[in-house]
């Protein structure tokens with residue numbers, strides 16, 4: 422009898438262990454093979470990465486370029502210095518003042534280029550970080566230089582800066598009588614909530630001060646209502662800078678309740694299908710442009726990068742995800758903080774034809790003021806259970822529903838119903854695809870080694886040959902009068918009201934910048950060298966830096 426009990430216990434324990442091992446294996450298989458898919462390893466390895474920098478000579482020939490090419494590059498950088506630094510004394514002075522107090526600016530300045538080049542570049546070329554006015558599609562710096570805006574203000578600018586100036590001015594007017602009174606709601610809140618319910622197709626709304634906060638709240642609600650502990654995000658996707666949605670490099674705090682799975686993969690669906698601890702899945706539709714890859718910043722652009730958007734394939738993937746989430750009681754969250762209102766009036770849900778349980782909006786939706794919004798199914802948005810008074814999901818915030826933000830939002834939500842704005846969505850994708858094709862044709866005609874890939878009005882520059890210097894292109898674009906965010910050429914964001922004339926001028930400058938960069942020798946490439954060779958060389962440099970060895974070779 423006693424033996425029987427022991428054997429039964431042992432068998433049960435074995436079954437449990439086997440079950441846990443199978444679940445763990447499934448989870449491992451559902452991770453993307455890149456480091457971005459293995460956040461813990463990425464963090465550990467990142468800590469081992471040694472710093473090394475190129476001196477004023479190596480800066481120009483780190484790819485083994487001959488002396489003549491290095492001299493061409495040097496002359497090119499001197500020209501950029503004149504245009505971007507010496508001709509901009511006011512911007513330089515103001516930026517220096519800012520740098521003394523804002524570590525954030527020091528960070529973005531440092532990380533806009535690969536670290537090996539950072540110090541020498543900083544000694545030779547400093548770019549201004551101050552803007553004083555905007556008009557039409559252009560932004561003016563402190564020295565009066567106008568540049569076409571390709572930064573899109575991190576995605577906020579969907580309809581053009583004049584549109585947002587009107588929303589804010591209108592908002593200030595409407596909120597003036599109440600002022601910054603918090604607690605009681607401004608009447609605009611009711612109409613905003615009704616309009617957002619209509620747009621999202623969901624039942625209830627909450628207001629926050631940033632996209633990060635909105636995502637935090639969506640995840641918290643999902644955990645509260647499902648009584649589960651974990652969230653799923655897809656490899657490479659950005660959902661704000663809150664720890665749990667940003668495991669890995671950049672977040673010093675562990676994120677033990679996050680599974681990062683491979684995007685658009687059956688193995689990920691299998692994990693959702695079988696685990697019982699998953700409260701929600703976060704989807705950032707921007708990832709459709711580069712599934713499983715992080716934001717394509719020039720700071721990490723050391724060889725090439727890829728991007729490809731297939732609307733049908735991504736839509737089909739979302740439909741499968743929807744189906745599994747519904748079956749498994751997992752909350753599907755569309756994080757439309759970036760893409761909401763950009764792809765279609767009904768956002769990514771309408772664009773891909775898939776309905777989420779919770780949707781977050783942000784960036785543009787308060788007419789240019791800081792905002793985060795959660796829209797959701799009635800049952801998921803409740804903050805307490807009437808039959809369990811101690812069991813609540815607390816989420817508030819001093820500035821939630823701020824009168825000025827709410828009135829600017831009211832103005833935004835009214836203005837986007839204007840026929841001129843509604844018309845912008847007609848044939849939107851076809852228009853932006855044709856525009857990208859036009860630019861690519863011009864680049865192709867001149868044999869230039871770069872192309873753009875787009876998800877509607879969000880573009881990324883891809884390079885058709887390997888090089889260690891593609892990141893330099895951001896400075897040529899700037900010098901040609903095109904303004905980018907610190908992320909650089911990996912993310913060009915157009916407002917959807919860009920006129921054909923403005924865009925034609927942007928293309929002329931873009932192509933001119935590429936010609937100048939080529940003529941200055943930055944795209945020189947030793948015959949037969951491919952991206953693997955460059956990566957090998959990089960690894961060699963890193964090992965040499967780590968273990969104190971010397972590397973040097975040059976193609977004469």
Ligand SMILES: Cc1ncc(COP(=O)(O)O)c(C=O)c1O
Pocket residue numbers: 575631632633634636659660661662705756757758759760783784792
């Ligand atoms: C998809 C997505 N979610 C969340 C956020 C965070 O929004 P915020 O910067 O307003 O906190 C961002 C910001 O870029 C985003 O793109």
